[in-house]
Amino acid sequence: MRQAVSDLVVRPFRQADGETMAVVHRRAILATSDRFYSESQRRNWAAGLIADSYRRLADDGEWFEVACIGERLIGFCGRVDDAIRGLYVEPAWQRRGVGRLLAERAEAAIRERGHTHTAIRSSLPAVDFYRALGYRDGETRVHQTRGGEPMAVLVMHKQLAPATEPGDRIR
Numbered sequence: 367m368r369q370a371v372s373d374l375v376v377r378p379f380r381q382a383d384g385e386t387m388a389v390v391h392r393r394a395i396l397a398t399s400d401r402f403y404s405e406s407q408r409r410n411w412a413a414g415l416i417a418d419s420y421r422r423l424a425d426d427g428e429w430f431e432v433a434c435i436g437e438r439l440i441g442f443c444g445r446v447d448d449a450i451r452g453l454y455v456e457p458a459w460q461r462r463g464v465g466r467l468l469a470e471r472a473e474a475a476i477r478e479r480g481h482t483h484t485a486i487r488s489s490l491p492a493v494d495f496y497r498a499l500g501y502r503d504g505e506t507r508v509h510q511t512r513g514g515e516p517m518a519v520l521v522m523h524k525q526l527a528p529a530t531e532p533g534d535r536i537r
Contacts, residue, residue, distance in 0.1 A: 379430035384417030410513025443468035
């Protein structure tokens with residue numbers, strides 16, 4: 367039986383989340399279709415994902431929120447300043463609104479910090495997802511994977527609507 371997304375809780379990153387984040391991150395990458403990236407590119411993209419990486423990024427100012435069903439972490443989104451730095455969802459939970467919720471929360475937090483624009487360096491399989499959220503295509507770039515193999519990414523941009531009401535502060 368599939369659990370409902372209505373049971374989803376989004377919360378700030380905790381240091382203990384790093385190991386599960388690495389697993390979710392790796393699974394999401396490796397589940398990407400051959401249509402976008404070769405098996406070698408996916409393996410190199412997923413290489414070197416370890417718990418300490420997320421802890422170091424958080425210590426350096428990247429803010430993460432994680433999506434959980436009960437205590438099970440199923441997705442996460444990172445952001446720095448006015449940019450979304452990555453959004454990954456466990457493959458079994460994709461296409462169920464988890465990614466949209468994480469993106470919307472990141473955008474709200476970016477807007478609350480006074481920014482009127484956001485951007486993300488999107489992997490090719492996520493381009494349609496971001497387009498559906500109102501992002502516009504920018505330039506194609508070559509990204510060097512952690513394993514050293516190049517892969518194409520698309521920088522995407524979105525103009526953020528002004529906040530209409532003050533809400534709960536999202537860091």
